[in-house]
Amino acid sequence: MSLKVYDIYPALEKLNSASDKAKSKIECIECSDKNLFIGTNDCYVIHYLLEEVKGRNNRLSFKSERHEHKYLGLKKPIEKLNVAKALKRLLVLCDESLLMLNMLPLEPVVGMGKIKSVVSFCINPNPVRKNPFSIELCIALKKRVVQVYTLTEDRVFVTKEITTQQPSVYISMNASYICAALQDQYIMMNTETSTVQDLFPYQNERTNPLITLIKNNEYLINGPNALGVFVTTAGMSQRPPLQWSESLISVVCSYPYVLALNDEFITIHSILDQQQKQSIPFQGGQFIAEFGDKILVSTHYQIFALVPISLETQVQDLLSDRRVEEALELTSVMGKVQLPGEKYHKLMKKVLLMAGFIEFANMNFENSTKYFLKSKLDCRELIILFPNLLPSDNEFSRSIPPLHEIADILQLCKGDAEKISLYEEFLCKILTAMELNDSNKQYKMESDTALLKVYAKNNYEELIKFLDNSNRQLHDECIDWLRNRNRHYALGLLYGIKNNWTSALDIWTKIADGELEDEMFPGIEYVLDCLLKIEGDELVWSYLEWALKKDPISAVKIIIQRQEKYPQSDLFLADSIIDLLLPYNRAVTTYLEHLVFKQETKEERYHTHLAALYLERVLKIRGDSTETSTYKLSTNTELVSARKDFQRILRESSLFRVHLILGKLKNTDMYTEMAILYGKLEEHERALKLLVHKQRDFVAAEEYCEMYAKGRDIESRRYLFHSLLQVYLDAKYEKIDNLIGPTISLLNKHPAEFDPVRVLQQLPENLSIGLISSFLSSSIRRHLHGSRTSRIHRMLARRQHLQVKSRVFHEQQTSITISDNQVCDVCNRIFDEPTCVRFPNGAISHIQCSKTSLNPFL
Amino acid sequence: MTSQDVTGKKKADLKVVILGAANVGKTTLIHRYAKGVFSEHPNTLGASFTLKQWKNRNVAIWDTAGEERFQGLSNFYCRQAGAAILAYDVTERKSFEELKTRFTQLLAAAEPNRLAVVVGTKHDLVEEKGKAVEREEAVLLAKQLNPNISDYIPIFETSSLNGLGVTEVFETIFEKCLRFDAIATHLVNSTIDLSAQKKAGSNNSKNNCAC
């Protein structure tokens, strides 16, 4: 994964020689704030001030200004410079001697000698004993000794000395650890415990020993075979090695990057994934050093600055190359390290968005969805790419700087209709997904409107499903959109969501009437269902007539259900409803049935009306039927059921006007009905005569008696049954013989309801006794039973009588004495006459006292 | 259980290192285990590293380079390894000999009670090229390297091409090394803090009835 992480700028165009004789070459450099110190091959230390200049368009450049120089007089190249900031001094390694200069001006420190036989030295950046006025210095001597010095304003002294197997050639110290390169081996020393741990061998001829401090307890070592090996102070490795190139000259770390210099390239690796990020061709590199957050790199005569490219720019570069995955990974890895939380999240969001649009443009919808959802994309940013989907009065404008270069979908698809519809499908999917995870709540209107528009265009079925949700927030523009596309039914739904039921019903009824056409319209039941559900009685009322015309029975059901649902509503009064329903016979019947049977109304007129309607129906069926035979008529199921209904009200209701109905029946042969009516009038004989002689339905006659006998006393019951017997035996109408069968069966079935003496008198003389034997024997048995029961009653009564007598006798045996000082138990006064009252509980009182209301014994 | 180092990266609970001559298929074996597929890799330079989760534990698997020039580094990368895989090619006699001459000595850098698993690779090539190392020899080596183990012998013959034995190698290592570890940490956690108990005790006596 290659990447541009640093830009290179000239920092010092040309080194001006300090002496006139020879040309000085840069050997080493060191920076502290804006101070740049250069060590030359001819033993000069030169001081520059280096400044960053921001020109027009934020273009960066560097301005160097030469200050002073110092000749150290050793005629050898200066190997290493280090600033001891706390002491404002410069440590110089030259010709195996470590010298100290004051930084400003560059003068030797008086009274401080030099340390000799020094091979390598370094300043401990994190000494264990912290003292702001001293520094800790680590020095490798030519002998097999490594020394730790403390350096103050005026003193320098050894604090620790460790002997090694071989002389060290390079050292790096941090805290209490020293990492050192011996001649063919790297080692780790612990100055606290004086322990030395071997790390690994290397070949001095092939590998330039270099040790770079990465973090507090981790070093990066130039290992064998051009590997950059990470080593912790514990002598372990926690990261795989870097693949470096051969013959490295200098390495510097600027977390999280490591920059390594050889004579042809500067290579930049990330510590985090150990991958090489960038390689800058750089001929004649000499030295590389940190300069604030930037890096300086020198050749013999020039110095360049490496300026880190901001993460944003790096990511942007990757994105312009459409390297989406890499951009995301870089952001998540580096962003977390380099940016404060909030900035990181902002950048991450932006990258996700841009990534989403890149994948979008590539029709890579799966990834696009992933990124968009993760980034919590403002849905308008996406909708605006689809012409006309955003409401025209919407003021949204795309974010600046732009997240993508897409003008719109048409441009993107070059008008390819198939592609466009794929994009539209994607839009619907992602908007729905966003709705599910609640990420676009504040733009619900825009999202819902866009969905509606796309569905209306492409997928009517989805549109209907979509509209089946009263929480939709839809722009008014949708109305025209649907109308122009003939989505009439959906338009009605839309009106419904907007609570404009007048318009909704208007459209739907038009569809139902065939004025408008819409294949998805579910049919008239749907409208009726709505009439049932929506609020607003007046509106419903105004559509009732329409509904009645379409389907009277359903319309009545609506009325009934609405009445039950909104009992307070006064638009739906029974009388006005009946008026409205009058033209629809069945409807009015249904409604009256509801009133009479369900609601059990007490209004006579409804009962009568219903009874009359039933009768009318029966008569109509009869009238319509050409059949005259009674038998044929009785098999006409419609008629049978109509009569059943009619009989039902006659039987169950007691509120209708009997005479009125009876009058209407007079000239018909509907004897059953008439019998019921006579029954209502308690004219049982007439009823029974009808049933027996006209209807000739003996079973019905018997049932009639049973019905009216139920719950009555024995007299009334006998009256009823004797009436029937009378009718049977009435020779005025018929020959008795004809009715002998039913008579016998009546008697045998209900012997208890008859007075046998009267029956025997009524029956014709010549009747065979055998026929009524069952009646007679059961009568006799009952009478015997009656007589025996009476006798028992009598004896029991006698006993009771004797008992009472005995008690009276006992009561009369006891006496009471009234003395002078005896007081009345009621008034507490004495008795002045012998008459008194004695209560069953033994209390005694004056006669008058016994009657007062104060008497506690009553 | 898992400590974090300064970078916030999880420190591994177990370090496994794989050793063996160049081209015996070390990288391929690790890749086969981690990714479940066979793929070609360039020769490993120095070392590389895979982090693997096993039952909530982190395992660092270090792949080393087999070429002789990396010998010194391999030794370094063996440090503190809890388990080592010693890989040889079952069809290459030399690779087995090299195990004994070059690689077993690297185990000295690992943990003292490390597990050493002997793994023969490229078993799928036996039919074509013939077997150059008998299983018995490998068994012998495995026994020698793990003198403390008596209940099983850590030796596997594998093929990264068809997956034979690959999972078993790693599962066995994790099972043996982390199981024991788990018990150990459990023991540490279950030690009773007497001082805490004492406190509770004194509290109790206060509340108790004086009689």
Ligand SMILES: Nc1nc2c(ncn2[C@@H]2O[C@H](COP(=O)(O)OP(=O)(O)OP(=O)(O)O)[C@@H](O)[C@H]2O)c(=O)[nH]1
């Ligand atoms: N047929 C077959 N070939 C294998 C198998 N394992 C590895 N190879 C091949 O052997 C060659 C070397 O594999 P590597 O995994 O790179 O070997 P290595 O041990 O990592 O080598 P170094 O990294 O140099 O130490 C490759 O060409 C692999 O494809 C196997 O199980 N069967």
Ligand SMILES: [Mg+2]
């Ligand atoms: Mg390999």
